[in-house]
Amino acid sequence: MKVMTKISLAIVPAMMLVLGGCSSGDVKETPASGSATADSRSIVPPPPAEMAPAGTESAQPDPMAERNKMDDPGSLLSQRMVYFDFDSSVIKDEAIPVVRAHAEHLSANNSKVFTLEGHCDERGTREYNIALGERRADAVRRMLVANGVAERQIKIVSYGEERPAQLGHNETAWAANRRAVFAY
């Protein structure tokens, strides 16, 4: 595609505007990539009495073992996505084991905090999809809390339709985009 040379008078005023005073003192608009709020390597030994409901792990998980489990493609914990039907925030049966695995992990490591992201496919208006994305993340949150995770461990955000996992105007792409993401 042909690109056109930038119009001169946009440059100086544009710089002034972008760097205008924010009340927080923050002048840069390009934050670090990613939305993780916790370093997954900073594992703190959990209190000894805390047992996960369907516990398969010992009362005091070994940090190395925890790290391996999170990244092991064979473990449920390495699955970070929960998928949804169109216009729905109902957690499907096949997603429940994944949610419960994360619940066990988080309740056994109850100083760990993380972010749940809600996402939508491109259909529907942008603001509606922010709300629907939040609803999806919140549905996962409620299931986690019901399974022993503390509210304070979970941050909820929504990207609506703005960060699709897959581009395309078809059901395959749409299905891949209707998701909640465990962002550690």
Place this chain on the structure above:
Amino acid sequence: MRKTILLTCLLPVLLASAVPVYAASLTLKITQWVEDAYPIAVVPFGYEGVKRPSQDIAEIITNDLLRSGKFNPLPVTDMLNRPSNEADIEFKNWRILGSESLVIGKVQHTGGDNYKVMFWLFDVFKTKQLDAQSFNTTGTALRATAHKIADLVYEKLLGQPGAFSTLISYVTANGTGEKKEYILWKADSDGENPQEILKSNYAIMSPSWSPDGESIAYASLEEAGAQKVFIQKWRKGQRSIVSTVKPGLNGAPSWSPDGKFLAFTIIKDGNSDIYRLDLNSKQLKQLSNHYAIDTEPVWTPDGQWIVFTSDRSGRPQLYKTTVNGESVKRLTFEGTENARAAISPDGKSIAMVHKRDGQDKIALMDMDGGNLIVLTDGHFDESPSFAPNGSMIIYATSEGQQGTLATVSTDGRFRQSLAYQGDVREPAWSPLNVK
């Protein structure tokens, strides 16, 4: 007979820069023609002086009038002569060509970067002068002067204010994933003179102009998906975050007609409701109270009602409530979904995103719910915004994989697309009298 016409905007004098940046201005492309529009001839302006103006004033005026859908300008190549003085006009030359109105003018270079621009408007059949004005202007303000003349011509002939000296705001997105760059822009109503207002790696959406035209409210995902609403004075860049005692994601801001309130959405714990914030006292009032998703509030021009989107009946539809959150009433019953309302400046019509047969188009409906007509024919049309004189609606559509903007006249007869190099969305038209 319908024709399609391809027009590219005049670009101001380009810097001889070796570093191309993705295009900043929007290119006009006329996609439909209106048969019975008002025939007018805008003669290329005469010129006096040493330094030639960098803008073709008559061409800017012509494009403005054409874009409104209400005028049918005579092609310059059809003109038998090109007077720039009243004494040189032979009205029969214009009657022969079918023009009912005639605009002539001249530009005088008065020294340095200063120009004097004069125009005269005539009724061809009555051979009578309808308007004449002169402007002292500068090289960089020549486009603004041309838009001002187009407004005067529009108003004199149609009895309504022109919207050519107004501004638009829109968002562009370039790149993918976390490196994606979003920019909120402000530009002339024809897409020229774009100016960056905000740049971010997170999505910016729902720009909303304040009634005095000095501020733009918008929603941004810049706290890593924790949506916030900001109000930014676009000229100088100072901005403030809209924060309330009530936690949650904040989005979809909309100014009240008197500029004293902001309606917006608060989302928390799986629920989304609309609220009204007093910008002075910071008092927050909840307007909807329902487990459904309620969002996208917009005010009626009389300041009495708020129209919003709700899926309380299963799928998104439009509802209205009083500014105190009383008497919720459903407005839309046709199509699968209706969302993202925009209210006409006279308060009589609502534009919306209307889903039918799996496609999203812009539709217009009476305020009380009758006479829904579909104005556009895209597949994913969204975010309609009225020109402040009610004559046109700007909206986001797509061509191939790219988002583009388009305008459609509110009678649906004339549509024009504004193509951008890249993905553009979320247009918002400024109020009148904004510079």
